[in-house]
Amino acid sequence: MLVKISLGGGLNQRIIVSLDFPAAASDLVRKLGPAASFYKVGLQLLTAAGPSFVRELVDAGKRVFLDLKLFEIPSSVAAAVAAAGELGISQVTVHASAGSAVLEAAVASAAHFPGLEVLALTVITSMDDEALREVGVVSTVPEQVLRLALLAQAAGCHGVVASPLEARLLRNTLPQEMLIVTPGIQPLEFAKGDHARFTTAAQAIEAGATHVVVGRPISRALNPAVSFAALCAELDG
Numbered sequence: 001m002l003v004k005i006s007l008g009g010g011l012n013q014r015i016i017v018s019l020d021f022p023a024a025a026s027d028l029v030r031k032l033g034p035a036a037s038f039y040k041v042g043l044q045l046l047t048a049a050g051p052s053f054v055r056e057l058v059d060a061g062k063r064v065f066l067d068l069k070l071f072e073i074p075s076s077v078a079a080a081v082a083a084a085g086e087l088g089i090s091q092v093t094v095h096a097s098a099g100s101a102v103l104e105a106a107v108a109s110a111a112h113f114p115g116l117e118v119l120a121l122t123v124i125t126s127m128d129d130e131a132l133r134e135v136g137v138v139s140t141v142p143e144q145v146l147r148l149a150l151l152a153q154a155a156g157c158h159g160v161v162a163s164p165l166e167a168r169l170l171r172n173t174l175p176q177e178m179l180i181v182t183p184g185i186q187p188l189e190f191a192k193g194d195h196a197r198f199t200t201a202a203q204a205i206e207a208g209a210t211h212v213v214v215g216r217p218i219s220r221a222l223n224p225a226v227s228f229a230a231l232c233a234e235l236d237g
């Protein structure tokens with residue numbers, strides 16, 4: 001079963017701001033104010049600050065992408081997804097390479113929480129073809145990303161996480177309602193002249209990503225609110 005998703009909303013809702021630095025997370029949320037409505041909480045922040053931080057974000061009206069990167073037996077994943085759902089989050093990640101039984105368990109568990117989307121993590125962006133071979137995968141990165149994305153689709157996942165470099169391949173293959181979330185975004189001024197390695201937010205969206213995850217380009221900026229506004233303007237253009 002695939003739940004139809006309407007993206008709706010403004011462009012700012014397609015930018016998921018990554019809160020990776022526990023000491024500065026609350027401050028960043030305050031600086032961005034109402035302009036930013038969607039935040040990623042990953043393993044570092046969750047471990048350091050605990051679920052109460054997630055609840056605070058949700059209570060403040062923010063959407064939360066809880067990047068748990070679950071890879072466990074189906075019953076444990078289902079239980080973790082339920083615990084995430086209780087926090088009121090919007091999206092949770094599960095490793096697609098854990099297999100269809102795990103993905104299906106996650107989707108079934110998420111169905112108890114209206115609006116909770118399961119995103120299947122395809123291949124982490126730090127892996128290349130050689131790293132895949134090291135763990136016994138002979139496919140190239142794009143082949144493996146596609147294989148896992150199709151597995152995620154068949155299991156009823158709401159979307160996938162992949163590098164922006166695979167966004168077009170995924171968009172051309174997956175149904176339109178499936179979300180494609182891409183981290184690894186570089187700010188426009190850094191990316192100029194290096195098209196081989198860097199992808200801007202606009203390029204990722206143009207290639208078919210529905211959401212971009214952006215961390216340091218905003219959190220490490222002199223003025224995060226200005227950087228966030230520039231990113232919105234980049235997508236608008």
Ligand code: C5P
Nearest residue numbers: 018020042125183184213214215216217
């Ligand atoms: O690089 P940046 O600070 O924007 O990263 C934000 C988040 O995106 C990080 O938490 C990391 O999990 C993810 N990321 C990734 N692949 C990259 C760069 C970042 O998955 N190449």
